Amino acid sequence: MRIRFASRIALGMIAVLVAISISLAGCGNKQGETYSGTVKLSGSTTVLPLALEAANRFMERHSSVTVDVQGGGSSVGITQVKEGVVDIGNSSRELKKDENDGSLVDHKIALDVVVVVVHPDIPVDNLSKEQVKDIFTGKITNWKEVGGPDAAIVVVVRDKASGTREMFDEHALEKKESAKNAIECNSNGLVRETVSSTKNSIGYISLGYLNKSIKAVKYNGVEANLETAKSHTYTLTRYLHMFTKGEPSGAVKGFIDYVLSSEFQNEVVAKEYIPMQSI
Amino acid sequence: MKATRVDRIATFFFWILGMISVGILFIIVGEIFARGLFIALKPSFFLGKPEAMKEGGGILPMIVSSIYLAVLTLLISLPLSLGAAIYLAEYSRGGKITRFIRFCADSLSSLPSIVFGLFGLAIFVVRLGWGYCLISGAFTLALLNLPTLMRSAEESLKSVPKTYREASLSLGASRWTTVRQVVVPSSLPGIITGTVLSIGRIMGESAALIFTTGTFIRKIPLNPFQTAAPLAVNIWYTQSEALVPDYRNIVNGGAAFLLLMVLVVNLVARYIGKFYRRRKGLS
Amino acid sequence: MLSISGPSLFIKQAMDYLRSIRKRELHIKVLLMICASVTFVGLLLIFIFVFRESLPAFTRLGLPNLFSTHWNPDVSHPEAGNYGMLPFVVGTLYTTLGGLLVGAPLGIGSAIFIDQIAPPKIGTAIGRGIELIASIPSVVIGWFGLTLLVPMIGRLTDTSGFGILAASLVLGVMVLPTIAALSLESLRALPSELKEAAYGMGATRWQTIYKVLLPAARRGVLVAVILGMGRAIGEAMAVQMVIGNSRQLTFSLTNGTSTLAARIVTDMGESSGVFRSALFAQGLILLILAMLLILTIRLVSREKKETVR
Numbered sequence: 001m002r003i004r005f006a007s008r009i010a011l012g013m014i015a016v017l018v019a020i021s022i023s024l025a026g027c028g029n030k031q032g033e034t035y036s037g038t039v040k041l042s043g044s045t046t047v048l049p050l051a052l053e054a055a056n057r058f059m060e061r062h063s064s065v066t067v068d069v070q071g072g073g074s075s076v077g078i079t080q081v082k083e084g085v086v087d088i089g090n091s092s093r094e095l096k097k098d099e100n101d102g103s104l105v106d107h108k109i110a111l112d113v114v115v116v117v118v119h120p121d122i123p124v125d126n127l128s129k130e131q132v133k134d135i136f137t138g139k140i141t142n143w144k145e146v147g148g149p150d151a152a153i154v155v156v157v158r159d160k161a162s163g164t165r166e167m168f169d170e171h172a173l174e175k176k177e178s179a180k181n182a183i184e185c186n187s188n189g190l191v192r193e194t195v196s197s198t199k200n201s202i203g204y205i206s207l208g209y210l211n212k213s214i215k216a217v218k219y220n221g222v223e224a225n226l227e228t229a230k231s232h233t234y235t236l237t238r239y240l241h242m243f244t245k246g247e248p249s250g251a252v253k254g255f256i257d258y259v260l261s262s263e264f265q266n267e268v269v270a271k272e273y274i275p276m277q278s279i
Numbered sequence: 280m281k282a283t284r285v286d287r288i289a290t291f292f293f294w295i296l297g298m299i300s301v302g303i304l305f306i307i308v309g310e311i312f313a314r315g316l317f318i319a320l321k322p323s324f325f326l327g328k329p330e331a332m333k334e335g336g337g338i339l340p341m342i343v344s345s346i347y348l349a350v351l352t353l354l355i356s357l358p359l360s361l362g363a364a365i366y367l368a369e370y371s372r373g374g375k376i377t378r379f380i381r382f383c384a385d386s387l388s389s390l391p392s393i394v395f396g397l398f399g400l401a402i403f404v405v406r407l408g409w410g411y412c413l414i415s416g417a418f419t420l421a422l423l424n425l426p427t428l429m430r431s432a433e434e435s436l437k438s439v440p441k442t443y444r445e446a447s448l449s450l451g452a453s454r455w456t457t458v459r460q461v462v463v464p465s466s467l468p469g470i471i472t473g474t475v476l477s478i479g480r481i482m483g484e485s486a487a488l489i490f491t492t493g494t495f496i497r498k499i500p501l502n503p504f505q506t507a508a509p510l511a512v513n514i515w516y517t518q519s520e521a522l523v524p525d526y527r528n529i530v531n532g533g534a535a536f537l538l539l540m541v542l543v544v545n546l547v548a549r550y551i552g553k554f555y556r557r558r559k560g561l562s
Numbered sequence: 563m564l565s566i567s568g569p570s571l572f573i574k575q576a577m578d579y580l581r582s583i584r585k586r587e588l589h590i591k592v593l594l595m596i597c598a599s600v601t602f603v604g605l606l607l608i609f610i611f612v613f614r615e616s617l618p619a620f621t622r623l624g625l626p627n628l629f630s631t632h633w634n635p636d637v638s639h640p641e642a643g644n645y646g647m648l649p650f651v652v653g654t655l656y657t658t659l660g661g662l663l664v665g666a667p668l669g670i671g672s673a674i675f676i677d678q679i680a681p682p683k684i685g686t687a688i689g690r691g692i693e694l695i696a697s698i699p700s701v702v703i704g705w706f707g708l709t710l711l712v713p714m715i716g717r718l719t720d721t722s723g724f725g726i727l728a729a730s731l732v733l734g735v736m737v738l739p740t741i742a743a744l745s746l747e748s749l750r751a752l753p754s755e756l757k758e759a760a761y762g763m764g765a766t767r768w769q770t771i772y773k774v775l776l777p778a779a780r781r782g783v784l785v786a787v788i789l790g791m792g793r794a795i796g797e798a799m800a801v802q803m804v805i806g807n808s809r810q811l812t813f814s815l816t817n818g819t820s821t822l823a824a825r826i827v828t829d830m831g832e833s834s835g836v837f838r839s840a841l842f843a844q845g846l847i848l849l850i851l852a853m854l855l856i857l858t859i860r861l862v863s864r865e866k867k868e869t870v871r
Contacts, residue, residue, distance in 0.1 A: 391796020
């Protein structure tokens with residue numbers, strides 16, 4: 001056996017490196033497109049589905065643009081766009097005082113509506129603001145106290161960094177801490193799945209995630225829908241934002257323009273949120 | 280009389296324990312395959328493009344990410360671990376340095392993979408500014424895999440009979456020549472088996488990667504500095520976001536495909552080991 | 563041709579050749595040493611970076627905040643939040659214990675079964691099967707737990723199903739192959755005379771196992787359990803999927819809580835500032851726990867050598 005092992009490994013490595021560099025060269029610019037380069041986004045998981053869909057559609061139009069979307073939560077998006085790690089920071093909340101150093105430009109992209117949901121077997125249809133607050137802060141622990149069956153309430157909340165949780169804690173819980181035994185989920189989708197598969201549970205999600213597997217309850221007697229949200233009779237609402245460092249240019253500007261275009265707003269945003277044009 | 284009865288009961292008890300242990304394997308593999316294999320083996324799924332919002336997405340870029348990541352990781356860790364193993368087995372047998380290096384390797388291999396993830400995030404993603412990409416994940420995993428690769432390489436180097444080395448050295452070959460042309464080639468089966476096994480580990484790893492490679496992509500990554508989403512990471516992401524309406528299908532299919540890949544890799548490793556052993560036995 | 567140039571040149575050339583070989587040998591040795599030192603450098607870098615990232619949490623939040631039982635991060639004003647990690651330290655230790663209670667009897671029992679009781683063919687097959695469990699990715703085990711174990715526990719106990727029990731079962735599966743493989747190794751390393759002598763004295767199989775083999779292999783088995791513990795303490799993904807990720811300090815099996823690793827997975831992607839730093843501090847605690855375990859193993863195996871002597 002006279003295998004020249006070291007040289008074989010070296011050859012193999014060279015071959016792979018060559019392949020990599022060829023593929024690198026291969027993804028260079030193609031002529032004839034308006035935009036090129038990479039647009040990086042990160043941040044709110046509420047904005048995530050919108051951003052992903054926008055990225056797909058935008059890349060289909062401009063084949064030499066790579067749009068890279070990651071989640072992370074609003075705070076991450078804001079931090080990273082400031083640091084220059086990403087071009088656009090997605091957020092489902094306003095800038096905090098200490099975050100607002102004047103370097104970020106705000107692009108409002110949609111109005112979000114948060115709705116309280118329960119497991120479909122729970123016969124409760126309406127919860128007052130007080131009841132919601134008491135349930136989520138752990139003061140009320142049994143469904144019979146709010147007109148339901150005699151069963152312990154399983155509270156499902158979002159993770160601490162989510163914009164949805166922040167908004168909910170601020171508006172619905174009036175900045176009180178949510179119950180310590182609450183189950184924490186990383187996303188709207190997971191809250192929905194957890195509530196739908198866990199008996200006696202209650203949670204909150206964005207209106208866009210509502211489906212038949214869970215039951216929405218009225219908040220203070222008001223049903224959550226686009227009409228009540230637009231008329232401000234339903235109060236658990238907030239704007240979704242895309243932040244850029246300074247005025248955007250090039251592909252980044254193209255991307256935001258596309259997100260705000262009537263086509264994207266009407267075809268995608270309107271399915272789950274309230275489009276900016278109708279406000 | 281009593282002792283034999285106790286013995287019979289104990290024997291029965293141990294049979295049960297052994298059966299439960301393999302039973303666990305069959306239940307998990309059976310359940311995952313029963314739920315997901317028919318999804319996983321549809322070409323529209325494993326060759327399909329992922330969907331961000333709609334149903335009917337596939338997982339091809341994730342599979343490519345996993346394989347790409349395994350290649351990159353091995354490109355980094357294989358030469359290093361082989362070099363380290365040769366040093367330990369051939370150049371410094373025993374001694375304080377050896378003991379110290381072995382202690383470091385043992386410690387490294389006992390660290391939780393989430394700690395590697397934190398480390399990779401701090402150094403590669405943020406400090407070096409590579410962002411979430413394949414190469415950040417590859418360096419993180421290379422370090423994670425180094426101790427096991429090193430250990431298996433060292434063991435196979437040591438299993439080469441001393442007489443081989445003596446024969447080569449007595450023919451006037453230098454030490455490095457001996458290592459390169461005699462020792463390494465005859466321990467190759469062990470090294471290859473260890474390498475293949477580590478491919479399986481790389482493909483199954485997720486905790487060290489969620490903060491280093493990225494979690495969801497739609498395009499196949501070509502450049503190692505591009506964001507990627509290895510299948511295992513993407514399975515976690517998909518269940519944790521539950522974004523697409525058919526996310527259960529995607530996770531079931533993805534989990535089945537991942538399990539299939541990992542099991543195949545393990546069987547291949549075992550086959551290679553057996554094959555070489557048989558050949559050695561014949562010669 | 564060498565001879566044409568005369569013998570002196572031949573010697574010189576030969577010397578040069580030898581010298582170049584020696585030089586090359588030295589270079590190679592240095593290169594190999596560098597490779598070997600990567601483990602040390604890597605370990606050091608991990609310590610440095612995890613420590614550095616967690617430093618702001620220690621200096622700006624203080625130990626009383628970090629080691630309280632109150633976990634309530636504040637995203638908009640990170641330094642005003644509460645980052646007590648004790649509930650998760652307890653959760654980590656509790657689920658680890660639970661995992662060992664499930665995995666250790668199964669693992670050690672299976673090892674004894676394979677080594678002493680099973681017919682050779684069945685023994686090897688079962689050994690291979692258990693080995694394969696180790697290769698199942700943790701996200702797959704987590705998904706299995708989330709979709710099968712959690713609803714089952716929920717139905718049986720009339721709770722949400724998420725919590726310590728689910729996490730312990732999942733961890734039990736994950737430590738099983740480690741404990742089984744290492745126990746088996748230490749049982750096989752026992753001299754066969756031991757067994758023969760026991761049987762020769764008329765001991766039954768159970769008596770041999772219980773009175774002779776297990777005591778003889780106890781240190782190896784102990785090391786196996788400690789290594790299993792290491793695996794359970796740091797497991798992140800599978801646990802995160804089934805434990806509920808609540809922030810309460812709890813000892814009830816069916817209550818949701820979290821572990822250090824699961825907390826990091828849940829929050830890391832979304833954190834910034836001191837919040838992130840507090841998560842790194844949890845990573846540092848994990849790192850220290852893992853190092854303590856490896857030191858314990860060293861201690862145990864050193865004693866072993868001494869007793870053998």
